[in-house]
Amino acid sequence: MSQNTLIAADAAATLDLAEAGAPAPASIVSRALLLTPEARVTLFHFAAGQELTSHTNRRRAVIQILSGNCDFFFNDAWHRLGAGTFLHLPPNHPHAVRAPEPFSMLLTLCSEPAATLSQP
Numbered sequence: 001m002s003q004n005t006l007i008a009a010d011a012a013a014t015l016d017l018a019e020a021g022a023p024a025p026a027s028i029v030s031r032a033l034l035l036t037p038e039a040r041v042t043l044f045h046f047a048a049g050q051e052l053t054s055h056t057n058r059r060r061a062v063i064q065i066l067s068g069n070c071d072f073f074f075n076d077a078w079h080r081l082g083a084g085t086f087l088h089l090p091p092n093h094p095h096a097v098r099a100p101e102p103f104s105m106l107l108t109l110c111s112e113p114a115a116t117l118s119q120p
Contacts, residue, residue, distance in 0.1 A: 005032045017066060023047060023102055033106075040109045046070065051098035059109040061089040068103025072096070 006020060007013045021031035023045035034041040040059075046068075054073065063072075065085040071078050073096040074089060081087060083103075089095055091112075 005035050007034045009034065009036045017043060017104075017106070021045060023104070026050070028052070038111050042107045042109075043104065044107060045104045046097075046099035046102065048099055048101050052096055054094050054096040056092045056094050057089075057109060058091055059111055060091050061087075061093075061095075062108040062110065063087040063089070064106045064108075066104040066106055068099075068101050070103045070105070071098045071100060 006015055015033060020033060020043050021029055023029060024047065026047050026049070028047070028050050029045040031043045032040070033043055063081075063086070065081050065083050065087075067083050069080060069082045072081050072087060073079075074087075074093060
């Protein structure tokens, strides 16, 4: 099956994130970097004023802010995150994001083996 990603799932490769995608005015741009059965890695560029309303994901999410600042809602509060911040969200954890200025982030969604989900 062919995937529209920048790195093939069976390839060992590097990627310059600065060249992987470009922001666009008044929009959210996403670019799939890698897709495997266990993980999906996506690069996002948010223009100032853009937002994603509250939602959940059945997968574990790891977010790395690459540039700029954003506001992330999790644990029932808004948090200002800047470049270099690492955020972990467990599966089904409500969250939202808004961009007071342009920012970029790397989102990794991880699937977990069923056996680990039932362990304490």
